[in-house]
Amino acid sequence: MRSRLQMSQSPWLRPIAATGALTLLLSAPSSLAQQPANDEAAQQAFNNSCRTCHSVKDGDNRLGPNLNKILGRKAGSLPNYNYSPSMKDAGFVWDKDKLTRFMVKPDEVVSGNKMQPYGGVSAEDAAKVVAYLQAAGGQ
Numbered sequence: 001m002r003s004r005l006q007m008s009q010s011p012w013l014r015p016i017a018a019t020g021a022l023t024l025l026l027s028a029p030s031s032l033a034q035q036p037a038n039d040e041a042a043q044q045a046f047n048n049s050c051r052t053c054h055s056v057k058d059g060d061n062r063l064g065p066n067l068n069k070i071l072g073r074k075a076g077s078l079p080n081y082n083y084s085p086s087m088k089d090a091g092f093v094w095d096k097d098k099l100t101r102f103m104v105k106p107d108e109v110v111s112g113n114k115m116q117p118y119g120g121v122s123a124e125d126a127a128k129v130v131a132y133l134q135a136a137g138g139q
């Protein structure tokens with residue numbers, strides 16, 4: 001018959017468990033320190049979702065128009081970029097709210113736009129991208 005003693009945790013296991021807990025405790029602060037600063041996260045979000053087609057440099061149009069000083073710029077207004085008719089006639093000025101909604105659901109803001117193929121971003125990433133555009137593009 002097994003005694004209750006044999007079933008309980010062996011004493012030699014305890015230091016291992018304690019070491020594991022200690023490792024967790026010690027690694028927590030350093031993993032926090034490795035988190036990128038806010039502006040790096042913002043740039044990362046832009047790089048991941050927009051940079052294939054957009055630059056923030058003035059005059060640097062790629063597949064998409066440059067996004068220099070996009071906050072406060074009239075939609076579809078760059079003279080040297082070939083917009084879709086719907087973007088050209090959008091008739092509003094980009095603000096944070098419009099930009100965020102456009103990133104999440106482009107067609108709801110400018111129906112018939114030609115920003116394709118575009119994978120979309122989460123609302124959280126959209127907020128980061130707006131912060132990046134604001135910081136990088138002047139304004």
Ligand code: HEC
Pocket residue numbers: 046049050051052053054063064065067070074075076077078082083084085086087088094099102103112113114115116117118119121129
């Ligand atoms: C696959 C390429 C592509 C990607 C990726 C892309 N865009 Fe675009 N974007 C375009 C094109 C093309 C247009 C022009 C749309 C039109 O004329 O209808 C455009 C237009 C825009 C405009 C309107 C600019 C103006 O002058 O009015 C904004 C703002 C914009 N994009 C923001 C973004 C942001 C922010 C991201 C990333 C979250 C992004 N785009 C990702 C291709 C892209």
